[in-house]
Amino acid sequence: MTDPGRLCAQDGRPYRDATPLRAALALDPGRVEGWSALAMTIHAAQGPTASAAAFRRVARLLPETASAHLNLGNVLFDSGCWLNAETSLRQALALDPVRAYALFQLGRVARRTGRADAACRLLDRAARLEPPTSPAAADIGAETALALRDCDRWQDATRHGRRTAALVPDRYDVHLALGAAAEAEGSPAAALSAYERAIRCHPGFGEAFTRRALLHLQQSWKAPTPRPAARGAGRRLAATELGCNGRFGNQLLQYGFLRLYAARHDLELEVPEWVGRYLYDCDDPLPGAPLPRVSEDDHDFFASLSGAAPVRAECDVTGYFCRHTAALAPYRTEFRRLFTPGRYLWPRADAIEHRLRAQGRTVVALHLRRGDYGWGRFWIAPELWYLTWLERLWADLDSPVLYLATDAPELAGAFAPFSPILATDLGKPLAGAEFFTDFHALCVADVLAISNSTFSFAAGLLNRTARRFVRPDRQRRMLVPYDPWDAEVLL
Template identity: 35%
Template structure:
């Protein structure tokens, strides 16, 4: 009769040979004899997991660890099972526990890195890169690990290091198609579409017809001005199952003046699983509005339902935004406001249309409208950003604008912009887009390098596509930027009364921004109110008749500051319905002491524009405290 150890060896042999039912039978017999055999429990759990019974697998692996908590491989497999069940934080903790038990367990590092990369939070890519580097130290020469490290590095902003990592992968495995494609994306981001195209062609020679590579090749061709070739690549990608290529295809067709074909493609995208449905809604709405087909647009979007969603109201806000946009374009401002009244959303286009409708309504009631100029000389060097209002909301758009204008002014180009909230709110006079410019993808690094002098190869006559990001806040730019971004006089009756009411209450306005909302969902750093309370306890006695103003998307946090008699917008002024964020922003922009929220572009932008404050402070999340900072010498920290 076999011993337990011998039976384990037999079961493991069955398991490795794929004879899972036979292996299960042996493990169960072992557990009849030795119910606390941790190895049998763990390995039986792996069989359950492989056969899709993950909850049972979880139970068995946890039982094994309860008996033998220092089984590193069991902890690693626990993490993988938890990950498959969607319990990401618990999975990461299990993988980290495995690494603590056995720092040489390569599988735990790999699993942790993939888990964090898949989650994609703001700090996860950095940790994933560390884990992939550890994998390479333990198992040098792995092309796949260099490739995955390159992806993590690029996502974390280390583009040059990412490029080196992908090149290492290709040295080790020259026929690595994914590494060629990812190297191509990096070359495109670094401003070399020609070299990017070479990489994509090599990738397609290795793996012909690969959809994602065709999609990325289309991006490079579009950026290089090869619009007809881009049409072919995007169409090929769509045929290969990359539904995201449909909106890109429609974009190029529109640039080529083939709007009827673009419309067909967009309507197809609205029926395909995996497509960019919000983007297709926005683009089809813009096309119909541009052609004056307002009634048709309203009928279509009022009735549209995405056929692949369980919830029939999926994309309802996007559709209502399109309906409102058609009313706005037809000059029916009140109807546009009515459509979006009482609706709360986080989409960029929703924010733009709702806010512009509200601002236009104010002007309309005064018998006025904002007239935007045309470019008087579109043949002169110019740049545009047709996507300025399509990524992020108020602060993100404004910071994109700052980068674009710094670039335009440095090289003597005229900047054209679409309708966007900052263009309405601030006293700007940029002309509308004149059209006819080739797109510039992945431009944020290139533009930052150009405005800071790290490179000197400017590109005029391009449509610079979002997302963009201003990396540095240089003191030398302060006066210029603050001179650009001043509210139009028309809006002061709506925003000034808030500051006037605060000044009537005290001599020193202390304004804090506490952001929650989407920061919780997207795992950004959360500013703890306790940090600000502790800081205020020391500061408060030193101030001359201070009054505390809290700007927040989570009113429940205001009670945490009860000791300082805090006030918010509704305590001091009539809210500007739908545009309350501008009233809060005006206070932050004019406060005497300003505390920003961690990683929030909204309050950081207010700090950049604030000419009055004698003290700026920010959270130090690592130290769990509040510290002074200077907005115009600090690098950008917005997500």
């Protein structure tokens, strides 16, 4: 299988700087090798979305070359532009009908656009072209297990999942499919085991995190009864992938934006089971009949929120909605109201704040994320930046107490001079939502220092008490002030 990330310049090594390539192409815009090298360079440095234009130029220059269309289809797929990706992938397949990778990618597109039956057929064709022990066969097998899951073919999903897991034991998507099948067959213990195995494979992925959380929360809490779905034509808006794209902070941003969007345009938002139903008593209607899938890359929903772009309705929206928060600022009261702790969560939230404030009059909360971070845009700020900032701040605070929100409690030793409090000091964690103690402490702090993470950024949006907000700045190599309601979510 071909991957655009493996493309190389002519000498076999990727270029590090796009500037000389752009200069050369300005003089010779028909040079295929130059556009290929530029596409690869941009892809390596900035990701698929930024490189799509260069890959598109290569495909125009090589209209009869299947790999050119395949590479373009790959980056469009990775950018979330699934329908455009499908067009390029079908062009590649028309030029090379036995290209297994094109069939595999088309199967992935079909599943993500709600055509699970078609995905199964495409993936079956791809599997027949690949040796069963090849690395590509594991990719096809994992995707097939998920497509079978989406078709409610649980026994087949389990069979494909187990066969693929035997070849590659640490595949997130395989254990995800096995967990869903176990749930459907009434085996919650087996489902939890599969989801926890998936989380160990990829701690930052959303769907296994969500399913595990729900299985735990359902054991002791009851979600509100979903409201009836909208009956008026043109009023539906679905977000069936809520709970799949990112974990808790991402999900709050997605749900919060879409609820604001729906309210602004008199639409009824339909969402699946997700942790917000249990934590915040969200009672939105469950998804009804399938709607056409629309990516946030296909329409400027943020412009639509303010009335600067047409309204999109009668669609199933997917995306992360991690845009500059100035567009949300006029709706901050409504946004915060959405995430008021629910009837089961409120006593726990109140106890967390009470215990925290009993330790001092000024709560300083830091977020240090480590476990699933450290690559690409998800860079880690060193503890030294936080320590330097604390040392300058601490003496001027009124009876301060330091709370350390982290997935790496061993970091507390570096902050020993400030006697930090951890989640375990504030009570027993909530099964399935063990993260909530950290999150709520960040929400009620008087001084907040976040990480480059949607988890603590979302907490900053909900924080009504803090008088200082700081975040790490990679260029300045220090913590800098920021306004949660006028900032980029990730730097």
